Amino acid sequence: MNIYTEHLTFQTTQKREIINITEQIKAAMQKSGFHDGFVIVSSLHSNSAIFVNDAEPGLLEDVTEWLERLCPPSDSFKHTGNVESSSEKHLQALLLSHTEVIAFSEGKLELGPWQYIHFAELDGLRPKRVLIKIFGE
Amino acid sequence: MNIYTEHLTFQTTQKREIINITEQIKAAMQKSGFHDGFVIVSSLHSNSAIFVNDAEPGLLEDVTEWLERLCPPSDSFKHTGNVESSSEKHLQALLLSHTEVIAFSEGKLELGPWQYIHFAELDGLRPKRVLIKIFGE
């Protein structure tokens, strides 16, 4: 089994943005030259996340509204570490995933026809890094 | 490290159903012939999920009630992609996981005595696919 590593950087133009990164993952898989294996996709920040689901724009609006409904801002938060990032962004990242693992077989990602890989930026307007690490043969 | 790939198909008789698939995962691990490694188990649909927890029937009812409480239907959803599948099913799938990674050592899954692998069908009555991909030696 061989290993291929790549880092992406995203700087969104809005605080909150969901970016479909499926094509970048496919391109990295092709660069790796592997046909059978898996990809680890990780957000390298505590206030952004990775998730796999449909990419239909209306659904992504529903996802955003849902994240805000289950993890709203609060005056009673204890987190004082960082003025740039308040607790609700961290909780929204926890509700999604810091990492997704996606397998591939015969040169194709093991995703259904309505499944896409997303980078969920919850506190953007600055450079944020995503790891793509591929193991395969 | 070697690779073994298998796909399962489930067609539930109810819209919503939680199926304990631990025995199928164990059987695939035995077919692989590997003793040390890990399994990637993925739902290949955006409105079903994989999760690891206890399989006690009362608890699974509590999980279902909880998914519906945190992700209820809503008239204000923007998702218009598919009449068969409304946003709450996608959100419930996000609340669980699209993929679980389970390690195994000395021919046994690394699960505690009350941990089982489940396929959570959130929008069933039609064929749904699950990937089992095993890496090991």
Next chain:
Amino acid sequence: MNIYTEHLTFQTTQKREIINITEQIKAAMQKSGFHDGFVIVSSLHSNSAIFVNDAEPGLLEDVTEWLERLCPPSDSFKHTGNVESSSEKHLQALLLSHTEVIAFSEGKLELGPWQYIHFAELDGLRPKRVLIKIFGE
């Protein structure tokens, strides 16, 4: 690719406790001797979890309050399996993750500067096991 396996045991002095285990994961990675690969970290219990996020104490209090708000105790729970463990602990574990996969490159975990690996004990005061399984070269 080679494999290194280790189990940790935690016995907390409180029912609920979040423990930063990043140093233990780093130590295991160094013992493995691998420089490039990934770690599977799994809770081997249905009422504890693993998550990756900031370790600032105020934030961890916010995480705890959030888990209890989204998964409160309820008189209508159906789970009857175990007097020691009620459903809300299982639901809180599902809200987080049973497993995290963390990659490493050039001998360093692929985590951002504010990302740490945590063991979230939701029903402690007794020995609980965590798996560390490392694949690399």
